[in-house]
Amino acid sequence: MPKYRYKNIESVSERHKRRLLQKAKIVSNDDFEVEREGVDGSCCSGVTEQPRLSPEHIFNENENVGHTSWLQSDISDVQDEDIEILEPLSDSEDEQLPIDFDFSTFRNELSTWASDIPQSKVNSLLKILKSCPYLKELPSDCRTLLKTPRHTEVRKMGCGVYAHLGLRCLLLDILQNNYKIVDSISLQINVDGLPISKSSGSQLWPILIAIVELPEIIPFPVGVYHGKEKPESCDDFMGNFIDELCLTLDEGINVGSRNIKVSVHSFVCDAPARAFLLQIKSHTAYSSCPKCTVEGDYIKNRVSFLDSHCSLRTNESFREKRDDIHHVGTTPLLKIPNLDIVAAFPIDYMHLICLGVMRKVLLAFTKGSYSVRLSSQNLNLINLRLEHIVSFVSSDFVRKPRSLKELLRWKATEFRQFLLYTGPFVLNGSVCSTVFQHFLCLHTAVRILISKELISKYVDYAEELLLYFVENFPALYGEESVSHNVHNLIHITSNVKSLGPLDVFSAFKFENRLQTIKKVLRKPDKPLQQLCRRLTEQSSTQQAKKLLGKSDIEGAACSKSVKNAIPLGFTEPAYSYIKCNGFKIAAKPPNDCVIMDSGDIVVIRFIGTCNGSQVILGQKFETVENFFLNPCASTKVGIYKAGKLLNPAKWPISKVKGKALRVPMGLGSDVYFVAELLHSLHDN
Numbered sequence: 001m002p003k004y005r006y007k008n009i010e011s012v013s014e015r016h017k018r019r020l021l022q023k024a025k026i027v028s029n030d031d032f033e034v035e036r037e038g039v040d041g042s043c044c045s046g047v048t049e050q051p052r053l054s055p056e057h058i059f060n061e062n063e064n065v066g067h068t069s070w071l072q073s074d075i076s077d078v079q080d081e082d083i084e085i086l087e088p089l090s091d092s093e094d095e096q097l098p099i100d101f102d103f104s105t106f107r108n109e110l111s112t113w114a115s116d117i118p119q120s121k122v123n124s125l126l127k128i129l130k131s132c133p134y135l136k137e138l139p140s141d142c143r144t145l146l147k148t149p150r151h152t153e154v155r156k157m158g159c160g161v162y163a164h165l166g167l168r169c170l171l172l173d174i175l176q177n178n179y180k181i182v183d184s185i186s187l188q189i190n191v192d193g194l195p196i197s198k199s200s201g202s203q204l205w206p207i208l209i210a211i212v213e214l215p216e217i218i219p220f221p222v223g224v225y226h227g228k229e230k231p232e233s234c235d236d237f238m239g240n241f242i243d244e245l246c247l248t249l250d251e252g253i254n255v256g257s258r259n260i261k262v263s264v265h266s267f268v269c270d271a272p273a274r275a276f277l278l279q280i281k282s283h284t285a286y287s288s289c290p291k292c293t294v295e296g297d298y299i300k301n302r303v304s305f306l307d308s309h310c311s312l313r314t315n316e317s318f319r320e321k322r323d324d325i326h327h328v329g330t331t332p333l334l335k336i337p338n339l340d341i342v343a344a345f346p347i348d349y350m351h352l353i354c355l356g357v358m359r360k361v362l363l364a365f366t367k368g369s370y371s372v373r374l375s376s377q378n379l380n381l382i383n384l385r386l387e388h389i390v391s392f393v394s395s396d397f398v399r400k401p402r403s404l405k406e407l408l409r410w411k412a413t414e415f416r417q418f419l420l421y422t423g424p425f426v427l428n429g430s431v432c433s434t435v436f437q438h439f440l441c442l443h444t445a446v447r448i449l450i451s452k453e454l455i456s457k458y459v460d461y462a463e464e465l466l467l468y469f470v471e472n473f474p475a476l477y478g479e480e481s482v483s484h485n486v487h488n489l490i491h492i493t494s495n496v497k498s499l500g501p502l503d504v505f506s507a508f509k510f511e512n513r514l515q516t517i518k519k520v521l522r523k524p525d526k527p528l529q530q531l532c533r534r535l536t537e538q539s540s541t542q543q544a545k546k547l548l549g550k551s552d553i554e555g556a557a558c559s560k561s562v563k564n565a566i567p568l569g570f571t572e573p574a575y576s577y578i579k580c581n582g583f584k585i586a587a588k589p590p591n592d593c594v595i596m597d598s599g600d601i602v603v604i605r606f607i608g609t610c611n612g613s614q615v616i617l618g619q620k621f622e623t624v625e626n627f628f629l630n631p632c633a634s635t636k637v638g639i640y641k642a643g644k645l646l647n648p649a650k651w652p653i654s655k656v657k658g659k660a661l662r663v664p665m666g667l668g669s670d671v672y673f674v675a676e677l678l679h680s681l682h683d684n
């Protein structure tokens with residue numbers, strides 16, 4: 001059966017053209033014939049009257065040879081007029097791969113794609129692909145493609161099972177393949193329960209690790225427990241991990257000839273997991289504060305922590321159990337060398353502030369018996385403002401604002417959005433000024449503590465604001481409302497001073513990872529074994545990505561051409577959006593507002609090229625004022641009221657410092673509420 005490979009004569013070299021023409025026994029440039037070869041390779045030379053080949057023939061021929069869709073779609077892209085020369089293709093050539101086809105790359109790309117696709121669908125696709133001679137080496141089964149282990153080693157632990165995936169092997173894998181060279185790394189450890197069934201109580205407890213120096217690496221599990229309840233024994237649950245961790249801290253990790261030092265940065269956990277790991281009283285108990293010796297008071301069926309000036313716990317006082325009613329056992333973490341057990345457990349602001357204090361404050365606005373409870377008129381005003389903001393929320397936020405009617409379903413990122421950005425705009429005038437000022441203390445303090453730049457200037461001020469917020473909390477929200485979360489606000493600044501901005505030790509990245517872990521489970525049966533297999537597959541596909549040089553870890557600038565009219569003074573390429581300092585900025589709302597190095601606030605109208613450099617054309621706000629004045633001028637923490645756009649001007653992209661959210665003060669208003677974005681984009 002003859003087969004033909006087509007080429008556009010314009011696209012081949014003169015030498016190749018001559019060879020093709022010779023092969024095709026061309027009579028003339030305008031009138032040529034093609035010599036066919038039979039299946040057995042015998043030549044049919046000498047036959048003079050052969051039918052001219054038309055594109056229709058080519059399609060028919062290819063249908064007959066059984067080359068499936070990949071070849072046909074290739075052909076369908078070719079216009080009739082493109083097909084000017086037909087090159088005979090022998091059967092022996094048919095078995096050879098095209099010059100630019102790399103089977104290994106193809107397989108790696110396929111396995112990367114298949115890791116997120118149901119097995120049955122991948123198997124169906126493999127069956128089709130294998131019918132192509134080029135791809136017959138592909139496996140028939142998805143599990144072979146993904147290198148899925150056939151057996152998962154688990155051991156019984158109390159009423160559940162535990163699988164230890166290993167710390168050292170995973171660290172070695174990451175450090176060997178990571179693009180960034182590091183001399184030392186510090187580990188963050190997260191432990192949390194992940195319910196996977198509401199009815200049975202089935203839950204996973206992964207031990208997740210993040211590397212502070214490599215924030216692009218998503219947290220990875222080194223051990224996972226599964227049971228109907230949380231692990232019974234902390235010693236059992238953490239035993240394997242602690243043994244391996246101690247060895248790693250002692251010996252480091254050898255990567256080639258380099259020895260990479262490893263240390264513990266922190267344990268990031270919510271209050272129940274922290275109590276479990278440290279073997280201390282739960283957060284509802286009287287002596288539960290992990291940082292100071294405050295004793296709670298029982299008021300209206302709740303434990304309230306009204307004293308903000310108690311003596312602080314220290315590594316020594318903890319190890320010696322000086323406050324014996326604080327402890328319920330002895331934590332195995334004491335085996336870890338050189339660990340300051342109190343400082344190593346910072347207070348995570350995702351649980352403490354976003355899901356804790358911010359939620360508590362908003363719930364008090366909607367229900368409860370205190371003066372802070374709002375009238376339906378004011379609640380409606382808040383909801384209208386939240387609705388107004390929706391279309392101005394940039395791509396840096398995974399969620400749009402929702403009404404307070406849905407408050408019980410708000411996620412941590414929604415509380416963070418309210419606390420850091422939209423809260424001042426929404427609450428201004430819709431709550432009484434005392435409550436508003438009180439909220440602004442929390443808002444300002446957390447904005448300071450999340451920004452490296454603001455911490456360097458105002459960290460002590462943030463501490464004062466939080467103390468003020470906590471000490472005035474009972475007057476507004478009731479004496480019984482100073483919960484474990486509210487009280488612990490007074491301790492969070494000391495964690496920032498020792499460990500860095502709040503995002504460095506927040507649980508957002510771990511929470512995101514837990515959700516992706518939940519998604520890989522395909523059926524309720526044996527979730528631990530399933531999870532371990534999916535993790536091995538993911539590790540294998542990560543390797544594939546590295547081999548391809550297409551690791552998605554590095555956040556490269558991303559751009560896309562636009563066909564808009566290019567303004568005077570600009571040349572191509574122009575961009576519809578571009579990534580700058582980790583932010584996606586664009587020439588249209590809601591991603592068009594940036595803060596320049598100079599402090600100017602600019603609305604982008606065009607992103608293009610000037611003299612070979614990326615340049616933005618934008619309009620600067622002429623008037624930039626404070627949105628609030630107390631507790632401090634809001635412009636100091638990146639909150640502005642901006643108006644009157646000036647004529648367009650150019651700025652090099654390198655002058656863009658950050659991005660901001662801009663919301664019109666009212667419908668159709670040309671004065672805007674502007675909030676500089678501060679939270680870590682790795683945690684979105």
Ligand SMILES: [Zn+2]
Pocket residue numbers: 289290291292293294487488491
């Ligand atoms: Zn305390």
